[in-house]
Amino acid sequence: xxxxxxxxxxxxxxxxxxxxxxxxxxxxxxxxxxxxxxxxxxxxxxxxxxxxxxxxxxxxxxxxxxxxxxxxxxxxxxxxxxxxxxxxxxxxxxxxxxxxxxxxxxxxxxxxxx
Amino acid sequence: xxxxxxxxxxxxxxxxxxxxxxxxxxxxxxxxxxxxxxxxxxxxxxxxxxxxxxxxxxxxxxxxxxxxxxxxxxxxxxxxxxxxxxxxxxxxxxxxxxxxxxxxxxxxxxxx
Numbered sequence: 001x002x003x004x005x006x007x008x009x010x011x012x013x014x015x016x017x018x019x020x021x022x023x024x025x026x027x028x029x030x031x032x033x034x035x036x037x038x039x040x041x042x043x044x045x046x047x048x049x050x051x052x053x054x055x056x057x058x059x060x061x062x063x064x065x066x067x068x069x070x071x072x073x074x075x076x077x078x079x080x081x082x083x084x085x086x087x088x089x090x091x092x093x094x095x096x097x098x099x100x101x102x103x104x105x106x107x108x109x110x111x112x113x114x
Numbered sequence: 115x116x117x118x119x120x121x122x123x124x125x126x127x128x129x130x131x132x133x134x135x136x137x138x139x140x141x142x143x144x145x146x147x148x149x150x151x152x153x154x155x156x157x158x159x160x161x162x163x164x165x166x167x168x169x170x171x172x173x174x175x176x177x178x179x180x181x182x183x184x185x186x187x188x189x190x191x192x193x194x195x196x197x198x199x200x201x202x203x204x205x206x207x208x209x210x211x212x213x214x215x216x217x218x219x220x221x222x223x224x225x226x
Contacts, residue, residue, distance in 0.1 A: 042217050048213050092157075102159050
Protein backbone atom coordinates (compact mmCIF):
# COMPACT_ATOMS: atom_id res chain seq x y z
CA UNK A 1 0.00 0.00 0.00
CA UNK A 2 1.17 3.54 -0.67
CA UNK A 3 1.64 5.79 2.27
CA UNK A 4 3.80 7.20 4.99
CA UNK A 5 5.22 5.01 7.70
CA UNK A 6 6.45 6.39 10.98
CA UNK A 7 8.26 4.34 13.57
CA UNK A 8 8.27 3.70 16.41
CA UNK A 9 4.72 4.54 17.44
CA UNK A 10 5.75 4.97 21.09
CA UNK A 11 9.20 5.87 22.34
CA UNK A 12 10.55 6.59 25.78
CA UNK A 13 13.75 8.54 26.21
CA UNK A 14 15.88 9.28 29.22
CA UNK A 15 16.95 12.83 29.71
CA UNK A 16 20.22 13.55 27.96
CA UNK A 17 19.73 10.97 25.21
CA UNK A 18 19.29 11.57 21.53
CA UNK A 19 16.54 9.65 19.75
CA UNK A 20 15.74 9.27 16.08
CA UNK A 21 12.23 8.99 14.66
CA UNK A 22 11.88 7.27 11.32
CA UNK A 23 9.71 8.45 8.45
CA UNK A 24 9.47 6.61 5.13
CA UNK A 25 7.17 7.32 2.19
CA UNK A 26 6.51 5.42 -1.03
CA UNK A 27 4.37 8.09 -2.65
CA UNK A 28 7.24 9.45 -4.75
CA UNK A 29 6.77 12.84 -3.11
CA UNK A 30 9.51 15.44 -3.33
CA UNK A 31 8.56 17.35 -0.18
CA UNK A 32 8.63 16.00 3.37
CA UNK A 33 7.83 17.64 6.68
CA UNK A 34 8.10 17.14 10.43
CA UNK A 35 5.55 18.68 12.77
CA UNK A 36 5.28 18.64 16.53
CA UNK A 37 1.91 18.57 18.30
CA UNK A 38 1.45 19.15 22.01
CA UNK A 39 -1.77 17.96 23.74
CA UNK A 40 -4.76 19.99 22.67
CA UNK A 41 -2.62 22.16 20.45
CA UNK A 42 -2.07 22.69 16.79
CA UNK A 43 0.87 21.61 14.67
CA UNK A 44 4.17 23.43 14.68
CA UNK A 45 6.65 22.93 11.86
CA UNK A 46 10.08 21.64 12.88
CA UNK A 47 11.84 21.04 9.55
CA UNK A 48 10.89 20.54 5.94
CA UNK A 49 12.64 19.35 2.82
CA UNK A 50 11.67 20.13 -0.73
CA UNK A 51 14.26 17.93 -2.38
CA UNK A 52 16.89 15.33 -1.59
CA UNK A 53 19.98 16.65 0.20
CA UNK A 54 18.25 19.92 1.09
CA UNK A 55 16.12 20.96 4.07
CA UNK A 56 14.99 24.12 5.82
CA UNK A 57 14.27 25.02 9.41
CA UNK A 58 10.68 25.49 10.42
CA UNK A 59 9.36 27.51 13.34
CA UNK A 60 10.77 25.36 16.16
CA UNK A 61 13.95 23.73 14.81
CA UNK A 62 16.12 24.26 17.90
CA UNK A 63 17.10 20.95 19.49
CA UNK A 64 16.20 18.91 16.40
CA UNK A 65 18.15 17.71 13.38
CA UNK A 66 17.17 16.00 10.12
CA UNK A 67 18.73 14.48 7.04
CA UNK A 68 17.38 13.82 3.54
CA UNK A 69 19.77 11.43 1.86
CA UNK A 70 17.03 9.56 0.02
CA UNK A 71 13.78 10.76 -1.47
CA UNK A 72 11.84 8.19 0.53
CA UNK A 73 13.30 8.91 3.94
CA UNK A 74 13.35 11.92 6.28
CA UNK A 75 14.46 10.90 9.79
CA UNK A 76 14.18 13.32 12.70
CA UNK A 77 16.65 13.30 15.58
CA UNK A 78 15.51 14.80 18.86
CA UNK A 79 18.70 15.85 20.59
CA UNK A 80 19.43 16.35 24.26
CA UNK A 81 19.40 20.07 23.54
CA UNK A 82 15.62 19.98 23.09
CA UNK A 83 14.35 21.23 26.45
CA UNK A 84 10.85 19.80 26.37
CA UNK A 85 10.71 16.95 23.84
CA UNK A 86 7.67 15.08 25.16
CA UNK A 87 5.13 15.45 22.34
CA UNK A 88 3.40 13.79 19.41
CA UNK A 89 5.51 13.97 16.24
CA UNK A 90 3.95 13.88 12.80
CA UNK A 91 5.71 13.31 9.52
CA UNK A 92 4.10 14.31 6.24
CA UNK A 93 4.90 14.37 2.55
CA UNK A 94 3.57 16.15 -0.48
CA UNK A 95 4.06 16.48 -4.21
CA UNK A 96 4.82 20.16 -3.85
CA UNK A 97 3.48 23.12 -5.74
CA UNK A 98 1.74 21.10 -8.44
CA UNK A 99 -0.57 19.55 -5.86
CA UNK A 100 -1.35 22.87 -4.25
CA UNK A 101 0.60 21.68 -1.26
CA UNK A 102 -1.84 19.05 -0.12
CA UNK A 103 0.17 16.93 2.27
CA UNK A 104 -0.32 13.42 3.58
CA UNK A 105 0.45 12.41 7.13
CA UNK A 106 1.80 9.35 8.84
CA UNK A 107 0.18 8.02 12.00
CA UNK A 108 2.57 9.82 14.30
CA UNK A 109 5.09 8.90 16.98
CA UNK A 110 4.61 9.58 20.68
CA UNK A 111 7.83 10.55 22.44
CA UNK A 112 7.97 10.64 26.23
CA UNK A 113 10.97 11.72 28.25
CA UNK A 114 11.30 9.80 31.50
CA UNK B 115 1.33 35.43 12.78
CA UNK B 116 0.92 33.39 9.60
CA UNK B 117 -1.26 30.72 11.12
CA UNK B 118 -5.02 30.53 10.93
CA UNK B 119 -7.16 30.72 14.03
CA UNK B 120 -10.10 28.38 14.27
CA UNK B 121 -13.30 29.26 16.05
CA UNK B 122 -14.83 27.85 18.14
CA UNK B 123 -12.12 25.89 19.95
CA UNK B 124 -14.68 23.21 20.83
CA UNK B 125 -18.13 22.36 19.49
CA UNK B 126 -20.61 19.78 20.74
CA UNK B 127 -23.71 18.91 18.71
CA UNK B 128 -26.25 16.13 18.27
CA UNK B 129 -26.19 13.66 15.42
CA UNK B 130 -28.03 15.00 12.41
CA UNK B 131 -27.24 18.64 13.15
CA UNK B 132 -24.91 20.76 11.04
CA UNK B 133 -21.51 21.81 12.34
CA UNK B 134 -19.83 25.03 11.30
CA UNK B 135 -16.20 25.88 12.03
CA UNK B 136 -14.44 29.06 11.09
CA UNK B 137 -10.85 29.97 10.30
CA UNK B 138 -9.52 33.52 10.27
CA UNK B 139 -6.07 34.57 9.11
CA UNK B 140 -4.00 37.69 8.63
CA UNK B 141 -1.67 37.04 5.72
CA UNK B 142 -2.19 36.65 1.95
CA UNK B 143 -2.73 33.09 0.85
CA UNK B 144 -2.45 30.93 -2.23
CA UNK B 145 -4.83 28.37 -0.84
CA UNK B 146 -6.47 27.23 2.37
CA UNK B 147 -6.95 23.61 3.31
CA UNK B 148 -8.97 21.75 5.94
CA UNK B 149 -7.72 18.62 7.66
CA UNK B 150 -9.29 16.24 10.12
CA UNK B 151 -7.56 14.43 12.99
CA UNK B 152 -8.99 11.60 15.02
CA UNK B 153 -7.58 11.42 18.52
CA UNK B 154 -3.99 10.18 18.54
CA UNK B 155 -3.84 9.72 14.78
CA UNK B 156 -2.36 11.50 11.80
CA UNK B 157 -4.21 14.22 9.93
CA UNK B 158 -6.31 13.51 6.87
CA UNK B 159 -6.78 16.05 4.09
CA UNK B 160 -10.42 17.01 3.53
CA UNK B 161 -10.57 19.82 1.02
CA UNK B 162 -8.48 22.56 -0.60
CA UNK B 163 -9.83 25.92 -1.73
CA UNK B 164 -7.73 28.28 -3.80
CA UNK B 165 -7.62 32.02 -3.24
CA UNK B 166 -9.65 32.68 -6.41
CA UNK B 167 -12.43 30.30 -5.36
CA UNK B 168 -15.34 31.17 -3.10
CA UNK B 169 -16.96 27.84 -2.36
CA UNK B 170 -16.24 24.13 -2.73
CA UNK B 171 -18.18 21.02 -1.91
CA UNK B 172 -17.15 17.47 -1.14
CA UNK B 173 -19.85 15.09 -0.03
CA UNK B 174 -21.29 16.49 3.22
CA UNK B 175 -18.57 19.14 3.41
CA UNK B 176 -18.93 22.69 2.23
CA UNK B 177 -16.07 25.17 2.44
CA UNK B 178 -16.30 28.88 1.79
CA UNK B 179 -13.52 31.41 1.46
CA UNK B 180 -13.80 35.18 1.77
CA UNK B 181 -10.40 36.69 1.00
CA UNK B 182 -11.64 40.22 1.69
CA UNK B 183 -12.45 39.21 5.26
CA UNK B 184 -9.57 36.75 5.41
CA UNK B 185 -11.79 33.99 6.65
CA UNK B 186 -13.01 30.54 5.73
CA UNK B 187 -15.69 28.27 7.07
CA UNK B 188 -16.16 24.52 7.04
CA UNK B 189 -19.71 23.21 7.19
CA UNK B 190 -20.43 19.56 7.89
CA UNK B 191 -24.05 18.75 7.15
CA UNK B 192 -26.10 15.98 8.76
CA UNK B 193 -23.31 15.17 11.19
CA UNK B 194 -22.62 11.64 12.41
CA UNK B 195 -20.94 10.34 15.54
CA UNK B 196 -18.04 9.26 13.28
CA UNK B 197 -17.41 12.94 12.47
CA UNK B 198 -16.12 13.41 16.03
CA UNK B 199 -12.56 14.68 15.56
CA UNK B 200 -10.44 17.81 15.55
CA UNK B 201 -10.54 19.95 12.43
CA UNK B 202 -7.65 22.16 11.36
CA UNK B 203 -7.29 24.83 8.74
CA UNK B 204 -3.91 25.14 7.03
CA UNK B 205 -2.62 28.04 5.01
CA UNK B 206 -0.31 28.05 2.07
CA UNK B 207 0.90 31.61 2.11
CA UNK B 208 1.98 33.60 -0.91
CA UNK B 209 5.71 33.76 -1.55
CA UNK B 210 6.52 30.36 -2.97
CA UNK B 211 7.23 28.45 0.22
CA UNK B 212 6.32 24.79 0.15
CA UNK B 213 5.23 24.73 3.76
CA UNK B 214 1.74 24.73 5.24
CA UNK B 215 0.95 26.58 8.46
CA UNK B 216 -1.69 24.99 10.69
CA UNK B 217 -4.05 26.53 13.20
CA UNK B 218 -4.85 25.09 16.63
CA UNK B 219 -8.02 23.35 15.53
CA UNK B 220 -11.66 22.98 16.49
CA UNK B 221 -12.56 19.91 18.51
CA UNK B 222 -15.93 18.62 17.31
CA UNK B 223 -17.98 16.16 19.35
CA UNK B 224 -21.06 14.66 17.74
CA UNK B 225 -23.31 12.99 20.29
CA UNK B 226 -25.36 9.98 19.19
